[in-house]
Structures are given as structure tokens and as C-alpha cells.
Amino acid sequence: MTNSTQVSYFILAAYFDTGLFKYLYFMIVMSLYICIICANLLLIVVICVNRSLHEPMYLFLCSLFVNELYGSSGLFPFLLLQILSDIHTVSAPFCFLQIFFVYSYGSIEFLNLAVMSYDRYLAICYPLQYNSRMTYNKVAILIALIWLLIFLANAFSLPSVVPLQLCGNIINKVYCDNHSIVKLACYDTTAINIYGLIVAACSIFIPLLLIFYTYMKILKVCFSGSKQTRQKAVSTCTPHLASLFNFSFGACFEILQSRFNMNSVPNIMRIFLSLYFLTCPPLFNPVMYGLKLSKIRVTCKSLFTYIRY
Template sequence: MTNSTQISYFMFAAYFDTGLFKHLCFLIVMFLYMLILCSNLLLIVVICVNRSLHEPMYMFLCSLFVNELYGSTGLFPLLLLQILSDIHTVSASFCYLQIFCVYTYGNIEFLNLAVMSYDRYLAICYPLQYNTRMTAKKVVVLIALIWLLTFFVNIFTLTLIVPLQLCGNIINKVYCDNHSVVKLACSDTTINNIYGLIVTSLSVFCPLFLICYTYIKIFKVCFSGSKQTRQKAVSTCTPHLASLLNFSFGACFEIIQSRFKMTVVPNMLRIFLSLYFLTCPPLFNPMMYGLKLSKIRVLCKGMIYFNWNKS
């Protein structure tokens, strides 16, 4: 039985030799990472700089974009190093840090989307009371709760996996994840499995219940309301629903494939889909919100045009 302190590194078994295409893969992944960084940073700056966007919906969006920068940075730098490397290993401490980053990103993303649906519910179902129900103080408290609660939950997750006695160090993925490390344990993992199941259930079903409840109420108001109410709902809810479906697809696939053997899915497709929830939402969301929300679209154009003329 090998003590966990003796495991100094983990090896990723899902990487394969790309040969002459190694540098091309590196450039494609680097381009995607730069695109994610630039698009999310642009929208964060636009929201922070313009006072007209200091409204609850845009503050929640800003939190979403910050989280996407955080999550993609937890993945891409190591991914880029691994693409160029011939030996696909990572130190144990960095692996645990990546687990923390990936899991906090996923939890924050889903909770943020749930709070955004609640905000849209108040704006559409209670427009006259919206400013009293969704105050600046309440926005700050909700965003702080999302981040602090998620960080606390995942710090506790780390305290459960770091002391585990491991009998191997091979992870069959291209990044570190909690379940892959727990499966390597030769000590008792009952607490890890129970805690993981509870956290996964709460972090998925509680936000999902809130989202379903709010959208049922929104649809009721839309069907019984005026054309103007329906247009307002469509313009603000469409990007949110698209973001939710995009992230949920990737996250659900990752949860299912982590816990069940999906041998029917080709290995290449399985690798791509395991990266989906970490790459596609950070790439997709800034474009979706930037194009669909007219306030952001106009201010982005103005900022880019101003900087272009200045140069």
C-alpha cells in the first residue's frame, strides 16, 4: 500500500502522439485561450467602466465572465504545456490545485446562472418592485455567497482527497479531476464518495430547481402579458437559456463519464467532450451576450472604435 505523500506526480494517459501536428494543435489551443481571455476581459472592462451597466443583470454577468477567465486559466496553461511535452506528467500539488480550480469554476458557473434566472424572474414578473427587491446590497451579497460558499465546499473536498493512500498515479484524462484521483485510492473512500454525491446533487439540483421555477413563472407572465413583455423576456432570457443549455450539456456529460464507463463513445470524442464545459461556455458566453444585449453591443463598438481612432 503506497502512502499518498509518496505520490509526487500524476501521469495523464489520455494524451496521444500528434507527431507533426503537435505545434498546429498548440497554436489552435493557444488561439482559443487568447480569444477567451480577450472577449471576457473586454466585457468585464465594458461593464466596470460604464455606469449605465451598473445594474444587477450586468453585475451578475461580470461575475460570470470573471469565473470563465478563472476556469479557463485553470485548464489552458497546463493543457498547452502538455501538448508540447513528450512526457505527460504533473506534480501532485499542481494536480490538486487544478481539481480545486475546475470544481469551483463548475459550481460557480451553475450557481451564477441560477441567480441570473432569479434576477430575470424579478425583472419580468415584478417590474414595478424590481428595484426594491433586487438592491445593490443584495447583488453584492448574492455574488459573495456564490464565490465564498463554493470555495469553502471545494476546500473541504481537497482536505478529503489529499490524505488518501493511492496505489497508482495514472489519470485517464487530459486534466486532473477529483473522481479520477479517488479511483486510484487503496484506502477507504466511503466519506469521499458520500460527500461527492451530496455536493454534486446539491450543486446541480438546487440551482436547477430554482431555474425551472423561475422560468415557469416567466413563461406564465409572457403568455398572459403584452407583446412588449414577451419581447423583453425573449431579448434578456434567450442568451441566458443558451448559456445554461451549453454549460449543462458539457457538465452533465462530464459527471456521467466520470462515474460510468462510456466505452461506446470513441476515445477522441470522449476527450473532446470532457473539455467541453471548460472551453465552450467561456468562448460562447461573451459572444452570445455581446451580440444579443444591445447595451453591451453598442458600448463595445464605441470602445473599440474609440481606441482604433486614438491609435
């Protein structure tokens, strides 16, 4: 039987020697991180300071942008240090902390998008009852539940991985991943894998089912409603659907890569796609909503005009 141990650090084997190019990669990643921080902070400030944007849709958007900052902060500072480092190791406590960041970020993203689809469903299918059904108290409760439920779920699931006796400490990724650590265990982890699938189903597939249901209802109203109703649906639902598809693509590939053998895919492509759901949505979402939603666009223009003068 292979000797087991409680490891104190992990080796991130997906990094490769880039020589002097590491400084170029550092500048590219740093620029991307700065853009993500500036874009999301800008829209958070715009929504918070402008009272006309204190509507349910924009408050849910604010929660989404806060989550983009949260998820990015769990990856980018660590990634920047690893790019400059010649030894790609990470301590076990920090590795588990990063797992908590990454997984809670992904779960909050899906749940937030599901609540936003529910909000659009009420606005389009029940426009006359919308204000009574989606009150400010309800918005506050939904946002608080999104964050609280996900934090509690991840806080309870992480202890199942921390005490594992491992037969190795090599993770074939550029950041820490829950399933990669489970695969290092010296004994059968079927129960942990089943529990992980249940958590994934609750945090991903249940929100997706809610989104699918709401959009079926929205489409039904659009086909039977007026031209004005269809225009309203298109203008408010297009950025939401774009965000959903963009994030779902990255998350699905990450799940497939973690659960199945993807050695046939080139290493650089695996690295890029494993980082996709942590890098592209945080930059894509504020740009998409900033350009598509007229109220945010007009407010941003007014803010820049005020700063200029």
C-alpha cells in the same frame, strides 16, 4: 493486498503521440485561449467603465465573465505545456490545485446562472418592485456569497481526497479529476463517493431547481402578459438559457464520464467532450451576450469607434 502509497505525481494517460502535429494543436489551443481572454476581458471592461451598465443584470454578467477567465486559467496554461511535452506527468500538489480550480469554476458557473435567472424573474414578474427588491447592496451580497460559498465548499471537500492512500497514479484524462483519483484508492471509498454526490447535488441540482422554478413563473407571466412583456422576456432570457444549456451539456457529460464506463466512446471524442465545459462556455458566453444584449453591443461599437479615432 495491493501495496499502497502516497503518490508524488500522476500520469495523464489520455494524451497520445501526435508527432509534429503537436505544434499545430498548440497553436489552435493557444488561439482559443487568447480569444477567451480577449472576449471576456473586453466585456468586463465595457461593463465596468460604462455607468449605464451598472445594473444588476450586467453586474451578474461581469461575475460570470470573471469566472470564465478563472476557469480557463486553471486549464489552458497547463494544457499548452502538456501538448508540447513528451512526458505527461503532473505533481500531486499541482494536480489537487487544478481540481480545486475546475470544480470551483463549475460550481460558480451554475450558481451564477441561478442567481441571474432569479434576477430575470424579479424583472419580468415584478417590474414595479424590481428596483426595491434587487438593490446594489443585494447584488453585491449575492455575488460575494456565490464565490465565498463555493470556495469554502471546495476547500472543505478537497482534504478528503488529498490524504488517500493510492494503489496507482494513472489518470485517464488530459487534466486532473477528483473522481479519477478517488478510484485509485486502495480501500473502500463509499463514504467519499456519497459525500461527493451530496456536494454535486448542492452545487448543481439545487441551482437547476431554482432556475426551473423561476422560468416556470416567467412563462406563466409571458402567456398571460402583453406582447411587450413577452418581447422583454425573450430578449433577456434567450442568451441566459443558451448559456445554461451549453454549460449543462458539457457538465453532464463530464459527470457521466467520471462516474460510468465510457470505453465505447472513441478516445478523441472523450477528450473533446471532457474539455467542452471548460472551453466552449468561456468563449460562447461573451459572444452570445455581446451580440444579443443591445446595450453591450452599442457600448462595444462606441468603444471601438473611440479607439479608432
